[in-house]
Amino acid sequence: MPRLLVLVGTRKGLFVLKADRARQRWSMEGPHFLGEVVSHAGVDPRDGRTMLAAVRAGHLGPTVLRSMDYGKTWKEAAKPPAFPKAAAGEALDAVAHVFWLTPGHPKHPGRWYAGTSPQGLFVSDDGGVTWEGVQGFNTQRASAPWIARGPDAPPDGATLHSINVDPFDPAHLYVGLSAGGVFESHDAGATWRPLNKGCAADFLPDPDAEYGHDPHCLRVHPKVKGVVYQQNHCGIYRLEAAERRWTRIGAAMPKEIGDIGFPMVLHPRDPKTLWVFPMDGSTVWPRLPIGGKPAAYGTRDAGRTWKRLDRGLPKAQAWYTVKRQAMTADALDPVGLYFGTTGGEVWGSFDEAESWQCLVLHLPHVYSTETALVA
Amino acid sequence: MKVVLPSPLASYTANRREVEAEGATLQALLADLDRRHPGIRFRMIDEQDAIRPHIKIFVNRAQVSSIAHPLSPADEVLVVAALSGG
Numbered sequence: 001m002p003r004l005l006v007l008v009g010t011r012k013g014l015f016v017l018k019a020d021r022a023r024q025r026w027s028m029e030g031p032h033f034l035g036e037v038v039s040h041a042g043v044d045p046r047d048g049r050t051m052l053a054a055v056r057a058g059h060l061g062p063t064v065l066r067s068m069d070y071g072k073t074w075k076e077a078a079k080p081p082a083f084p085k086a087a088a089g090e091a092l093d094a095v096a097h098v099f100w101l102t103p104g105h106p107k108h109p110g111r112w113y114a115g116t117s118p119q120g121l122f123v124s125d126d127g128g129v130t131w132e133g134v135q136g137f138n139t140q141r142a143s144a145p146w147i148a149r150g151p152d153a154p155p156d157g158a159t160l161h162s163i164n165v166d167p168f169d170p171a172h173l174y175v176g177l178s179a180g181g182v183f184e185s186h187d188a189g190a191t192w193r194p195l196n197k198g199c200a201a202d203f204l205p206d207p208d209a210e211y212g213h214d215p216h217c218l219r220v221h222p223k224v225k226g227v228v229y230q231q232n233h234c235g236i237y238r239l240e241a242a243e244r245r246w247t248r249i250g251a252a253m254p255k256e257i258g259d260i261g262f263p264m265v266l267h268p269r270d271p272k273t274l275w276v277f278p279m280d281g282s283t284v285w286p287r288l289p290i291g292g293k294p295a296a297y298g299t300r301d302a303g304r305t306w307k308r309l310d311r312g313l314p315k316a317q318a319w320y321t322v323k324r325q326a327m328t329a330d331a332l333d334p335v336g337l338y339f340g341t342t343g344g345e346v347w348g349s350f351d352e353a354e355s356w357q358c359l360v361l362h363l364p365h366v367y368s369t370e371t372a373l374v375a
Numbered sequence: 376m377k378v379v380l381p382s383p384l385a386s387y388t389a390n391r392r393e394v395e396a397e398g399a400t401l402q403a404l405l406a407d408l409d410r411r412h413p414g415i416r417f418r419m420i421d422e423q424d425a426i427r428p429h430i431k432i433f434v435n436r437a438q439v440s441s442i443a444h445p446l447s448p449a450d451e452v453l454v455v456a457a458l459s460g461g
Contacts, residue, residue: 059381059383059429059430059457060419076414078413084422094425095421
């Protein structure tokens with residue numbers, strides 16, 4: 001019977017939660033890479049086997065590790081993501097950390113994408129063994145004003161994240177730049193254009209700026225064409241694909257909660273159902289549950305209405321952040337949802353967020369969660 | 376020549392903290408070290424050939440700032456994962 005895995009990337013290693021398909025019996029393996037930052041890790045859904053992890057120790061450079069036996073053994077990428085050697089007089093860009101990993105389209109088995117800080121986009125066509133820059137993006141780094149080139153910026157660096165491959169067109173790619181905005185390519189990364197119309201950027205002087213926005217998490221629906229949602233620094237949005245314009249569906253969230261947060265999770269089958277985990281975006285941007293009362297919010301009508309989903313979660317004095325990669329879903333029915341906290345907890349719901357239970361305590365600061373069904 | 380490594384790099388050298396490598400410059404020595412222990416160089420030196428911020432390299436107990444630094448066969452190279460607070 002297939003098993004369910006939840007890969008939990010943390011500030012001090014990778015942990016793997018394992019469950020039977022009924023999600024009743026859980027165990028945990030790890031830590032892998034004890035003491036090293038694991039920004040993101042996942043299993044290739046195309047072969048159900050290849051596992052990649054973006055790893056960096058505090059003192060060492062960044063790399064990607066690969067396992068073909070569900071974490072029993074790991075092998076480092078022979079050529080990790082790295083910018084080209086700069087010519088004399090050019091800025092010296094160096095990857096500080098690999099932040100995001102996305103498997104490619106099913107038509108490109110073995111392809112993975114990686115997003116880095118400083119912002120760079122890399123691709124592997126051999127399952128993560130060797131990585132090359134996506135030239136159309138990385139060669140624009142010197143001239144494109146939307147790409148942040150500096151060293152790691154607060155709080156966790158200027159990142160390229162939310163790499164999404166259109167399930168209906170393998171040449172259609174989306175990325176999120178924090179900060180910089182959402183960008184898309186229709187030619188497999190050769191050229192890019194901003195996709196930010198309708199999205200607020202209240203920290204910019206121009207309310208209709210073409211770029212400079214701060215997407216926190218962008219999700220493209222895996223089954224229904226043209227369905228794209230975004231959790232942004234300035235709200236929750238649905239893309240009106242034909243118009244290439246965002247609509248702020250977070251406007252329907254309760255005013256006392258607001259619509260700021262990091263993660264966003266789509267229902268794997270229903271294009272109108274998604275979940276977010278709001279964070280306090282007021283004053284100095286605390287990025288903690290509003291009032292210390294954590295809650296997911298879900299919509300089943302594409303953002304027209306939202307429901308608070310906090311049964312089982314702490315009722316008060318819970319002060320943690322749920323980061324952008326740290327909330328995910330499985331593909332089972334009903335859908336299971338999982339989130340990890342900066343306080344080292346992993347929570348799960350097996351009834352589509354109606355109720356939650358704590359699966360693990362006392363892990364390091366959680367950076368990411370990803371699920372996989374494996375043989 | 377002898378190269379002394381910090382514990383964060385021990386996974387590349389089967390947990391040996393002292394290894395041998397050769398080279399007339401630090402760059403050549405690091406290339407030889409990477410041949411013997413694949414992947415180790417990139418975790419100390421970035422793609423622009425800069426020594427990473429929290430790595431310090433000493434030759435005969437004197438800190439060096441560039442991998443172009445010349446070496447002699449009798450030199451000892453010490454790589455340190457530099458404390459940077461915490």
